[in-house]
Amino acid sequence: MSSELTAGDALADRVAAAVLAVPGVHDLHGGVLGEVATYLPGRRVNGIRLLDGVTQVHLVLEWDAQMAATVDQVRSAVAAIVPGAVHLAVEDVAGPEQAPPTPAIP
Template sequence: MLGVPGVVGLRAGRDGLAVTYLPDRLVTGVRLHLSGCEVHVAMAWEASVGTTTKAVRRAVAPLVGGAVDVTVDEITPPARRSSPFACPAPVSALGLSL
């Protein structure tokens, strides 16, 4: 998912349970279900929520046999702000499901 434009990271979700345990590692930001999966992302401030979540679904859908629910858990501000009125810190724990 980190290759999807607008996605800057994966998050464990508000409850910390959006993780998948593999034999050799832990994958944060993905929770598998019998009916599909959840993907929890951090997005870039300037990215479109709709465009980014659709791109995440397209990237993940071939790998799972069901629904792909995308949750934006954090929106990170741009590295350089051109306006003094820009958000000074990440907007975290939005819990915005699309």
């Protein structure tokens, strides 16, 4: 394996870890057809696409996340790792967890 692939592996994984560490991010999203990914030997990092000078990140946010603040934090986290433009897309919002049923009052 070339050192270039190893560096790409590390970069895609670092970007994904940084994005997932941002409060309000539920998951990464691979796009409608799973096309948003960094393809690596034997695996892929969904939701992260590394291009020359541009990093694309596709997200699933938590139900109660403040979208603008969360997107700003993700953009800052990614920009600290990769040079160039950071393009973000919020693909989905994770539904709220179901609350336990309320017991009936006799």
